[in-house]
Amino acid sequence: MRHSIATVSLSGMLREKLQAAAAAHFDGVEIFENDLLQFPGTPAEVRRICEDLGLRIDMFQPFRDFDGTTPAQVARSLERAERKFDVMQELGTELILVCSNVQPDALGDVDQLAGQFHQLAEHAGRRGMRIAYEALAWGSKIKLWSQAWSVVERVNHPHMGLALDSFHTLSLRDDPSGIARLPGEKIFFVQLADAPWVNTDVLTHSRHYRCFPGQGEMEVTKFTAAVIESGYSGPLSLEIFNDEFRSAPARANAVDARRSLLWLEDQVRQSRAKDAPPCKAPLFAPPPAPVLTGWAFVEFAVDPAAGGRLAAWLKATGFHRIGHHRSKKVDLYGQGEVRIIVNLEEDSFARSHFEQHGTSACAVALATPDVAGALARAEALLCPRVNGRVGQNELTIPAVRAPDGSLLYFCEAPQGGRYAFEADFVMDESALHGGVLGDTARFDHLVQAVPAGQVEPWVLFHRAALGLAPERNVVMHDPYGVIRSREIESTDREVRVSITVSERDNTSVSRAVSSFRGAGVQQIAIAVTDLVATARALKASGALLLPVPANYYDDLLARYDIDAGLLAAMRELGILYDREADGGEFLHLYLTPFDDRFHFELVERRRGYAGYGAPNAPSRLAAMAQWRQAQQ
């Protein structure tokens, strides 16, 4: 289908917005009036810029509070409309969005409204313009799409139709399914927005929290499916009011915008009945989301000095070097199915990543039985493919670029504990087994620390390119500020990742982000089968387990019936504990971090515990801060 975007959705001055929309291959734009008012040139110049960029101006918007209680008011509104038709004529667009009246004296009577809108449609017709009437969720009287439709139906004029906006319907939890039975040609325009569910009034919700489809929690697919069933074949457009987007780089955000529409079309296509008639405009059909069997490795970028420190830290954490690359300065560490790559190559992507971000994870890898399919899906969803070698000396595992510029590799799932990519390495078979984490060790989840405003792009990346689903939003208290995280998982929970963000400067997340201009992987959680035994072995080998205060365990004792032996062991080893209502138990501990940058967590899930130990976050974050202060 054609894709459009309202200029209000993107940051910057009008020209920058239009350039960003064109660069992301949008077909058209809605010109938001404020953007035009601020443009230091004529509407005709805007038209020329759009023509040069290959953008159609699909609509001019918004026109507010049209209807009135007195003939003088209506006459004034019609006069105001004529002035806007003048502007539209110069802009070269013939569609205007008229939203329902929010004034205290707004009309609610359909006949009265239809009478006044018929006049407006007549005026529009004489100018070759068309009216798209939209029910604002906070309109004084007209709030629902069905009410707006009653007016449009009664007006019954070729220059008057409906504008639909998913947010206005979904935010009121109104049912969109009846839209499927509308005559598609009377739907003049469709705007799409998602949003998280936030406990606030609908106007505040709309003005600050909208986001692109797939980034929020609303049933945008269901809404859009109903629109498609009506026979609507116009553009799908995005109208997003979002405080973050107002400051987000317009180019990257416009790509996210397009990605969201492609994802949405794919979702709608999949949701359609097998015997549904073909759509008037065909829906986007990318390769299916890949089956993912888990995280395969994390690759660290270092230089020789940092490489020595990192190797020592990995060894203290129980990791041994199990291989070195046949031709490159790349070391492989591993236990069980967990692999850590340490990339020391000069003139490589890793080295330039190191130069920009310091010692950091420059790449992560996911295992899949269908590497080619996974790549094709990601590319179709606008993730740039990195072809084999970025620099001269790269691993040749195929990859795409993640939102922060790091790499996401796809590799084949391990067979008998061995990965296909290990063929590139000279392996030390003796080091491969008997590690302290055990032969069943595997990645449980990764935690990525991202700068403020970057959670939504990461959510959409994981959802659209990888088919993962965003789950819980969690608020955590670092001693020095609030940290928020969004947990993202595959349906079978084989792949889990948590995206964390902190608005203020002194938390562990913001230190990692600000010291290194973006952070990436901050926590690597590894699942083991017997955490107490593993922790004992680690401690015996001299690993630095993060100490947990005795008061924590006194409180555990007050809260839970816990086996005295287990409690004593947890107290001795710094193991944290959580229990879910259905009896699932979570034991986890943390190793001391590498700089302020990243650290390992070891976890043991009992009886299907589903979470990430969030109730222990304050204790863990305080223990980290305590440890850090003690080092200084």
Add this chain to the structure above:
Amino acid sequence: MRHSIATVSLSGMLREKLQAAAAAHFDGVEIFENDLLQFPGTPAEVRRICEDLGLRIDMFQPFRDFDGTTPAQVARSLERAERKFDVMQELGTELILVCSNVQPDALGDVDQLAGQFHQLAEHAGRRGMRIAYEALAWGSKIKLWSQAWSVVERVNHPHMGLALDSFHTLSLRDDPSGIARLPGEKIFFVQLADAPWVNTDVLTHSRHYRCFPGQGEMEVTKFTAAVIESGYSGPLSLEIFNDEFRSAPARANAVDARRSLLWLEDQVRQSRAKDAPPCKAPLFAPPPAPVLTGWAFVEFAVDPAAGGRLAAWLKATGFHRIGHHRSKKVDLYGQGEVRIIVNLEEDSFARSHFEQHGTSACAVALATPDVAGALARAEALLCPRVNGRVGQNELTIPAVRAPDGSLLYFCEAPQGGRYAFEADFVMDESALHGGVLGDTARFDHLVQAVPAGQVEPWVLFHRAALGLAPERNVVMHDPYGVIRSREIESTDREVRVSITVSERDNTSVSRAVSSFRGAGVQQIAIAVTDLVATARALKASGALLLPVPANYYDDLLARYDIDAGLLAAMRELGILYDREADGGEFLHLYLTPFDDRFHFELVERRRGYAGYGAPNAPSRLAAMAQWRQAQQ
């Protein structure tokens, strides 16, 4: 009265929190359990730290979900309470906060509750402990102070009393006045918090938006007055859950906390009937808030190079040098009642301000008929007085330090257009009159740009020290992000200031703040009597008026009936226009800024226009961005 603070209100590890509370001269603290759990030492060590700091531990909190539907549940709760009594014994405190149950199976029957709480009171009594029972606004059954009181009254046990928290009562818009009729000795503890009114659920409101009394919008004075009338003589304590405070520097925030309680006591004292009986604990009685007649001057800190540029910029804006200091390198600019001081002295506060912040306003001055009284008030409200000379070569006008370290001077109001402080200057009488802004020019308002998290401290500073009142909260859209502002005014509107903040990096506010490590005055608005004439004269003199796009005026024409001549003049001169519902009109224009730092606005208020032209903010901010980009 005694002042206490819950450790959750301050940022950092427990020891830092306690040190900050002691440094701000709090008498006591509430130990928030999570802070204790994270403390790497015993409760006895916490007790010793508090003793060393001169802090009493007034309460341990919270104990949640005590009551139960089965005898086994109650027995488990009593056992849990005994474990907490153990901790309290070590801490050396005898009061525990028990908040109302939020579980689905919480009890609502007063008799049943009283029976279970009687058991708890008995347990407490045997340990020498006391129970303070608090109704959480989101408790499953017990939500109101009056319900909690019913339980306490029924229990009728010397070891069971009430805990009151202003937020729980005021957030539900419940009436606190009945608290005045409670027996004061049965109120065991009082917590105070203010908050802005936010459209969200009460739990979210409480967890993220609480602030110190005077920083928000709730009737904390009315609540506290009722508490005082009951005869309560225990501590006034602050329990603040606030996302900003979790990352705010603990020391400065603790001073704000104390300031809020001093302000609140003063407010309560003033609100009491003249014939009211004396309070058990006397209420704080500082000097009254000063009468303020307006802003008097803004002082800029420069070095010689910047001084030359600033002088040229002031001249281009129509300002002439009207005097130079008798003994210092300080120049005075002025027109009407507006004064601008340019401080070039080496080895001065201004110079060190310049070295830290670049060319910036290092001080502002307020005019008052009672300089000594204004100073005494500010000092009593914990604003550090700056005695005469900060460095060697300062103006000797008395001042206090503002929240950002800049100075706030108090000086006498002008007589016949002349200020007393001008006696320090050799004045050029000829330059004093006939300036382009006219002899009636005066400061209309100032706009301060502050870093994220600093709005609340500034609001409290203005409210407590100066007696100003916080008014509207405004959201403005810069092309590169959201800007929020809080307008603060004297009752007679002679003094107006707006505090602005931007969370993200690219707005005009955040550029000013981040480039200069704090910004201070960003906009100086001057009221003139005939803006069109003034603008014409300025333009003729070569001043750079900020251009406004023609599209803005085409839209004005569509929206308002405006005199064609006025519209043409506004279009020619870049004058923006706003009209209030009651007919008040606002004409205003902007001059091009000095660097990204500060700029002048000229305003004309007609028929009592009360606002600041907020509807024009997007146009003004876009025009600024446009101008800035054109310079590059």
